[in-house]
Amino acid sequence: KLDIPDESPLQAVVLADSYNRRFEVLCADRPRILLPLCSTPLLTWTLEALSLSKVKQVFLFCGVHAEQIREFVEQSPYRRTLDIQCLSSQTARTPGDALRELDSMGVLNGDNPFILVHSPLVSNYDLSKMVDAHKRRREADPNYIMTLGVGQGGSRRHPESPIMLVHPPSSRLLHYASHPLVPSTPRVAFPSHLFTDPFPASIDSYEIWSGTGSSGGRGGYRDLGVDICELDVPALCTENFDYHDLRRHFVNGVLTSDLLGKKIAVHLVGGRQRKGEGRYIERVRDTRTYGEITRDVLHRWAFPLAPDLNEPGGTQYELRAGNVYIARDNVMLSRTTTIRGPALIGPASSLQSNTSILRSTLGTLTTLGPNSSITDSYIFDNVLVGSHCHLDNCIIGKDVVIADDVTVGRGALVGDGVKLGKGVQVPPWTRVGRERWRPEGWEEGDEDQEAKTLRILGDQSLGFIWPTEEEQPSSDSESDGEDPYEHPRNKSLLQLGRSLSNLSSSTGSLSTLSKASSSPASIASDLDTSSDEGYGDVPSMSLSMALPTTGPSAEFTKEAQLTLERGYEEGYDVVNIGTEMGLLFPAYNAGVESARKEIIGFVLSKIPLAPGGGAAGVLGESEALFKRWKPIFPKFTQDYTALVLDMQAYVVEKRQEMGGWFGLVLRGAYEADLVDEGVLVRWRDDPRARGEGQGDAGAGAGEGEQEKWVEVWKKGKMYVDVLEEMESGSEEESGEEEEEEEESSEHE
Numbered sequence: 148k149l150d151i152p153d154e155s156p157l158q159a160v161v162l163a164d165s166y167n168r169r170f171e172v173l174c175a176d177r178p179r180i181l182l183p184l185c186s187t188p189l190l191t192w193t194l195e196a197l198s199l200s201k202v203k204q205v206f207l208f209c210g211v212h213a214e215q216i217r218e219f220v221e222q223s224p225y226r227r228t229l230d231i232q233c234l235s236s237q238t239a240r241t242p243g244d245a246l247r248e249l250d251s252m253g254v255l256n257g258d259n260p261f262i263l264v265h266s267p268l269v270s271n272y273d274l275s276k277m278v279d280a281h282k283r284r285r286e287a288d289p290n291y292i293m294t295l296g297v298g299q300g301g302s303r304r305h306p307e308s309p310i311m312l313v314h315p316p317s318s319r320l321l322h323y324a325s326h327p328l329v330p331s332t333p334r335v336a337f338p339s340h341l342f343t344d345p346f347p348a349s350i351d352s353y354e355i356w357s358g359t360g361s362s363g364g365r366g367g368y369r370d371l372g373v374d375i376c377e378l379d380v381p382a383l384c385t386e387n388f389d390y391h392d393l394r395r396h397f398v399n400g401v402l403t404s405d406l407l408g409k410k411i412a413v414h415l416v417g418g419r420q421r422k423g424e425g426r427y428i429e430r431v432r433d434t435r436t437y438g439e440i441t442r443d444v445l446h447r448w449a450f451p452l453a454p455d456l457n458e459p460g461g462t463q464y465e466l467r468a469g470n471v472y473i474a475r476d477n478v479m480l481s482r483t484t485t486i487r488g489p490a491l492i493g494p495a496s497s498l499q500s501n502t503s504i505l506r507s508t509l510g511t512l513t514t515l516g517p518n519s520s521i522t523d524s525y526i527f528d529n530v531l532v533g534s535h536c537h538l539d540n541c542i543i544g545k546d547v548v549i550a551d552d553v554t555v556g557r558g559a560l561v562g563d564g565v566k567l568g569k570g571v572q573v574p575p576w577t578r579v580g581r582e583r584w585r586p587e588g589w590e591e592g593d594e595d596q597e598a599k600t601l602r603i604l605g606d607q608s609l610g611f612i613w614p615t616e617e618e619q620p621s622s623d624s625e626s627d628g629e630d631p632y633e634h635p636r637n638k639s640l641l642q643l644g645r646s647l648s649n650l651s652s653s654t655g656s657l658s659t660l661s662k663a664s665s666s667p668a669s670i671a672s673d674l675d676t677s678s679d680e681g682y683g684d685v686p687s688m689s690l691s692m693a694l695p696t697t698g699p700s701a702e703f704t705k706e707a708q709l710t711l712e713r714g715y716e717e718g719y720d721v722v723n724i725g726t727e728m729g730l731l732f733p734a735y736n737a738g739v740e741s742a743r744k745e746i747i748g749f750v751l752s753k754i755p756l757a758p759g760g761g762a763a764g765v766l767g768e769s770e771a772l773f774k775r776w777k778p779i780f781p782k783f784t785q786d787y788t789a790l791v792l793d794m795q796a797y798v799v800e801k802r803q804e805m806g807g808w809f810g811l812v813l814r815g816a817y818e819a820d821l822v823d824e825g826v827l828v829r830w831r832d833d834p835r836a837r838g839e840g841q842g843d844a845g846a847g848a849g850e851g852e853q854e855k856w857v858e859v860w861k862k863g864k865m866y867v868d869v870l871e872e873m874e875s876g877s878e879e880e881s882g883e884e885e886e887e888e889e890e891s892s893e894h895e
Contacts, residue, residue, distance in 0.1 A: 155258040156202075157204070157259060158202070158262070159202045159264060160264065161180075161205060162208050163179075163190075163207050163210070164211065165179050169641060171578075172561075172562045173544050175582060178211060180216065183510060184269070185491055190219065191223070193269075196269065197262070198225065199273060200272075202229065202275075205231045207231065208236070208245050210235070224461075234249070242392065243393065246380065246385075247388075250378075250385045255381070257378045260376055262274055263376050269431070269444060270427060270429070277373070277414045278375055281294040284318070290408055291412050292376070292380060294374065294411070295320060295398075296373035297311070297356065297416065306632065309324060309358075309394070310356070315353075315354050318412045319413075321341050325394070327634060327637040328637060329634060330634060330636070330637075338403075356413075373430075374393075380397070383397070384397065435640070437525070438525065441525060468488075471490050472490070478494065478496050481499050483501045485502070486503075491508040493510045493512075499514075502520065503521070504520075505521070505522040507526065512530075513529075516534035517535075525542045527563075528545045528546075533549055533551035536555075538554075540557040542561070544563035547561055547565050547567075548566045549566075550568050550569040550570075550571070553567050553570065557575040558575050559578070560577075561573070562578075567608050567610070568605050568606070568608040573604075575644070578614070706731060707728065707731060708745070711749040721775060721779045743790065744796070747790060751794060753772055754768050756804060765812070769816070773816050774819040774821075787822050788826055792836060795809070799855045806855075806858055808862075809862040810862045810863055812863075813867065817870065827866075830867070831867045836860045836863075838852065
């Protein structure tokens with residue numbers, strides 16, 4: 148190899164800076180790219196991914212803490228296989244600035260395109276396949292200057308998932324739009340000339356790619372943050388100083404410019420991900436994806452990159468049942484320690500009696516005191532946790548000391564070197580740093596910061612409270628135009644521990660539009676019939692094709708039950724559960740009636756039939772459940788008589804032992820103001836309540852089946868009759884009182 152050097156090696160550029168503040172409290176003393184994931188620095192995972200992709204030369208573009216990155220590279224074994232060069236700049240504030248400086252350095256080889264990596268990668272996918280596809284496309288049309296990596300598959304939705312308009316035969320990207328979860332955007336707008344005057348004329352079909360799955364079972368699409376670029380890309384950034392963000396500014400600038408005449412393509416890293424197929428590629432862009440990717444690695448989705456097989460950091464681990472990885476080097480576990488995977492215990496760690504580790508990773512030299520628990524959390528190196536501590540869905544930096552009886556709330560970030568005093572309660576999504584947070588314009592002696600720190604951490608702690616994600620201002624990179632992803636509410640969803648179960652995205656992720664199948668009138672009709680209200684504060688895609696109704700599938704029923712059970716167990720607001728159900732049923736082409744039946748059936752399934760209070764207990768439980776779930780139903784029904792029929796159908800078909808209690812169940816619904824007397828009277832008088840028209844195709848239930856309907860109907864009818872008599876009696880009494888009042892007034 149030395150005798151015949153490669154004159155045009157495959158190059159990669161890695162942006163080591165994040166150009167945002169999402170990991171700021173953890174990166175006070177080190178760069179984000181050196182943070183550990185499964186006890187291995189993110190840079191190591193990135194270099195491993197590039198090594199698997201036939202890359203020969205890597206440029207690390209560094210900003211802050213560049214000297215630490217250089218020291219790490221000097222000691223890295225990847226120097227034997229890769230030509231790694233660290234390029235530093237103290238003036239680059241945006242990715243566009245980085246490419247401008249890279250262009251001025253003249254280090255890139257024009258004979259080959261280069262790979263641009265926006266964020267740290269964990270991948271077993273061969274990126275050279277993207278390079279080869281880009282070269283073939285450019286041979287046919289030299290105007291292609293960039294290829295965006297797009298992933299497909301998986302059900303995870305991210306608050307930064309874009310919407311892309313693509314020409315499938317040529318893989319040409321025609322439009323790219325940011326699509327945050329909040330603020331909601333009920334409609335997506337495309338330039339009309341893409342449909343009325345396409346170029347070239349052969350473009351007669353389009354696909355819309357967005358972040359959620361389609362009804363056909365395909366997963367959603369996500370921007371991988373990996374691009375194949377020609378030298379035109381940094382050159383155009385140099386010519387256009389307003390190109391700061393590579394998506395909002397550069398990509399949209401190229402797509403909307405008639406003068407440049409350049410094109411951008413997409414490369415699909417395809418289909419459903421399967422273990423060991425070499426299709427896994429994800430980037431760490433915030434604490435949410437940090438946790439998700441950690442779990443993926445422990446679940447072996449990035450195989451052969453697994454802690455026990457090919458862990459890039461070199462630590463040897465033993466794989467135990469349940470995807471639990473224990474380092475082979477001096478780990479001490481008490482006999483009463485409970486570990487449930489996926490989990491990883493680093494070298495020289497000590498877990499004392501009655502400790503619990505659930506779905507978490509522990510770094511080197513971690514000590515966990517007796518009767519303490521760690522759940523869904525990520526602990527860096529050399530951390531000491533005292534006794535009776537509880538850590539939930541948080542990240543703890545290195546060299547942290549946590550005293551006894553400390554609770555760290557969901558989503559909290561604790562920076563390196565912090566000490567938490569005895570009995571401290573760290574609220575959810577709190578950020579604690581070793582030093583004071585010093586933004587621009589900060590003055591010594593900030594009384595508000597001091598007071599907040601003392602109130603939360605007490606006088607025995609060593610650290611300071613930092614602003615949360617949504618409280619912090621936008622990063623310096625947002626110098627031109629407002630980034631919709633930087634909206635405070637959307638930024639909050641990027642945090643570890645935030646659940647999207649109560650705030651999901653559109654179900655219309657993929658639509659195919661063609662001249663043969665969709666007329667402009669039909670497209671406009673689809674757009675106009677979209678409801679601005681939607682289901683809560685959630686964006687919805689209205690541009691979609693009509694599909695024949697085939698009824699709910701087993702997959703929908705299963706997913707609906709999981710959604711409802713998860714929301715019930717974790718105490719979500721029922722309106723937010725309704726939001727997710729409202730987004731779920733169109734994805735499976737199930738219909739709103741199916742969603743309503745699943746919801747009311749789930750509520751009825753939670754009513755205990757033999758509580759200690761007997762009939763009074765059934766009534767009390769029914770009323771309480773209906774009061775809690777009442778806000779969910781207005782989006783799923785306008786006719787509450789149909790809701791009562793759904794209740795009756797559930798009892799007849801799935802819980803016949805509830806039939807004897809059906810009158811009390813209806814009373815509970817009435818007392819909770821879910822239904823009124825008129826609804827119950829209409830149900831009682833409806834022939835369907837006696838089993839007529841309830842069979843297949845409306846032919847009516849069979850003889851035995853109709854008897855079951857009638858039995859349940861009789862139990863409910865008894866209560867409705869009594870209620871009707873009571874209401875009519877009260878009306879007569881009120882009428883008599885009014886007459887007496889009128890007579891007395893006349894005498895007066």
